[in-house]
Amino acid sequence: MKKTILTTWLFLFAVLLFAQTTDYAPSPKNLAAREWFTDAKFGLFIHWGPFSIPGEGEWVMNNRNITVKNYTRLEKFFNPIDFDAQKWVGLAKSAGMKYITLITRHHDGFSMWDTKYSDFNIMHTPYRRDIVRQMADECHKQGVKLFLYYSLLDWRRDDYSYWTGRTGKGTGRTVHGRWEDYIQFMKNQLTELLTNYGPIGGIWFDGYWDQMEEESKNRKENDTRVDWHIAELYALIHQLQPQCLIGNNHHMTPLPGEDFQMFEQDVPGENTGGLSFQKISTLPLETCATINNSWGFNLTDTSYKTPAQMVALLVKSAGNSGNLLLNIGPMPNGEIQPEFVSNLHWMGQWLHTYGESIYNSRGGYIRPQKWGCLTTKKGKIFVHILQPNAGAIRLEQFPDKKITRAYLLKTGAPVEVSLTDGIATIPAQSPTAEDPDVVVVLEVM
Numbered sequence: 001m002k003k004t005i006l007t008t009w010l011f012l013f014a015v016l017l018f019a020q021t022t023d024y025a026p027s028p029k030n031l032a033a034r035e036w037f038t039d040a041k042f043g044l045f046i047h048w049g050p051f052s053i054p055g056e057g058e059w060v061m062n063n064r065n066i067t068v069k070n071y072t073r074l075e076k077f078f079n080p081i082d083f084d085a086q087k088w089v090g091l092a093k094s095a096g097m098k099y100i101t102l103i104t105r106h107h108d109g110f111s112m113w114d115t116k117y118s119d120f121n122i123m124h125t126p127y128r129r130d131i132v133r134q135m136a137d138e139c140h141k142q143g144v145k146l147f148l149y150y151s152l153l154d155w156r157r158d159d160y161s162y163w164t165g166r167t168g169k170g171t172g173r174t175v176h177g178r179w180e181d182y183i184q185f186m187k188n189q190l191t192e193l194l195t196n197y198g199p200i201g202g203i204w205f206d207g208y209w210d211q212m213e214e215e216s217k218n219r220k221e222n223d224t225r226v227d228w229h230i231a232e233l234y235a236l237i238h239q240l241q242p243q244c245l246i247g248n249n250h251h252m253t254p255l256p257g258e259d260f261q262m263f264e265q266d267v268p269g270e271n272t273g274g275l276s277f278q279k280i281s282t283l284p285l286e287t288c289a290t291i292n293n294s295w296g297f298n299l300t301d302t303s304y305k306t307p308a309q310m311v312a313l314l315v316k317s318a319g320n321s322g323n324l325l326l327n328i329g330p331m332p333n334g335e336i337q338p339e340f341v342s343n344l345h346w347m348g349q350w351l352h353t354y355g356e357s358i359y360n361s362r363g364g365y366i367r368p369q370k371w372g373c374l375t376t377k378k379g380k381i382f383v384h385i386l387q388p389n390a391g392a393i394r395l396e397q398f399p400d401k402k403i404t405r406a407y408l409l410k411t412g413a414p415v416e417v418s419l420t421d422g423i424a425t426i427p428a429q430s431p432t433a434e435d436p437d438v439v440v441v442l443e444v445m
Contacts (some may be wrong), residue, residue, distance in 0.1 A: 024256045029243040034259055037245060038284045039360045040098035041318055042351070043147070045288055045327035046088070047103050047295040049110050049320035050074035052332040058296030061108045061155050065170025068156050071108065072120065079126040083334025085138040087106045091336065092144060096351035099145040101204050101325055102135050104193060106149075107168070109156030117188045120156065125375035136197040148193055152228065153207025157182060164225040165210040183229045187236055194240040200261070202245035205235055209250055219386070221252050228254060247286065251278050260284040262325075269367055285322030289313050291343055297329040305338050307346055308386075308436035314347070314358065315437055317385045319373025321363040353410055357382035357439050368384040382409065383440040385429045395424040400444035401434070411440040417442065
């Protein structure tokens with residue numbers, strides 16, 4: 001008993017110490033996990049829960065101003081009898097993905113595991129089986145790392161500071177609970193997730209932005225309406241599992257204690273969707289993107305990305321030394337719709353041919369360009385030509401003195417590349433809809 005009390009006090013002291021400093025020194029295990037993450041390059045994002053039932057995406061509770069009382073009724077309809085963790089993880093592997101980021105609790109407050117700290121969870125549905133348990137066991141079995149998405153925002157709880165938040169105004173809450181109780185609730189749930197489900201690759205936070213001013217390029221960094229106790233949350237995670245990486249989808253410069261930086265619906269350095277105006281940091285990077293235009297299951301969204309669009313996201317992410325986290329929104333019954341399956345199979349076949357230029361690579365000496373980008377490994381530069389009719393590619397200020405060999409990655413056919421006055425010139429190539437990335441390999445010294 002005395003040993004347990006001493007351990008508890010030491011842990012609390014460590015948390016308080018972390019909270020009082022702005023410096024974060026990642027452990028050797030954490031640094032090794034960052035290296036693995038940067039090598040992995042490709043992951044599967046899964047948005048799924050009771051919000052899938054209406055078929056209008058994961059924001060349906062907010063968008064339709066569904067009250068807590070009425071939304072709770074979805075719990076009785078969520079019975080995913082066709083969910084098969086083995087098939088889901090196997091699909092990710094066949095697509096060439098190295099990790100899975102699973103929704104454990106979204107903004108609607110529903111927990112996908114057997115939690116002691118909320119009655120609104122999977123064990124109170126007709127299904128009555130722990131989804132996180134099944135996915136964790138299968139990921140460990142098949143050698144795929146499991147990351148856990150966890151919402152900081154909650155449209156359901158009274159102790160969440162909804163009166164200062166930007167969303168969830170129409171859910172019928174009138175009681176202003178204690179914010180400190182909400183923070184403790186999150187600590188309790190995170191402790192469950194990081195104690196009962198084996199090694200976890202990372203925690204993917206979302207919802208921080210709910211307590212910030214409307215997102216814009218002129219927004220002040222770290223300007224929040226509440227104290228998120230972020231340092232305490234991060235210290236808890238790193239204490240429980242030092243290798244566990246932390247990312248936070250706040251669209252800002254990374255905060256102390258974070259281990260990777262994500263960009264939503266855009267590769268780092270681009271902002272076509274208006275959500276990724278943050279500067280690129282020195283942390284490992286990740287692009288999260290949807291296959292259609294929805295994160296959660298949407299009956300009417302048939303705007304599926306083409307193979308060329310998916311490849312461009314993956315390749316340009318890798319050209320920034322980053323990853324692509326590609327999302328699916330399974331149907332309420334647990335089945336993954338065939339359009340997602342076929343797209344993931346296509347990506348797996350593409351990586352079977354071109355994976356050498358993606359996995360374990362780093363970005364080139366220049367950032368991704370309109371025509372494409374570079375990825376590199378020791379002694380090799382992979383030139384990814386994505387733009388049809390781009391003409392000859394000129395790589396100015398070429399970093400190596402000699403190109404010993406140049407060839408197409410797909411066929412091995414030689415390519416006539418010149419290197420003159422520090423400019424490498426690659427003759428025009430012809431990417432197509434069926435083969436959207438012509439990869440020219442330059443062996444250098």
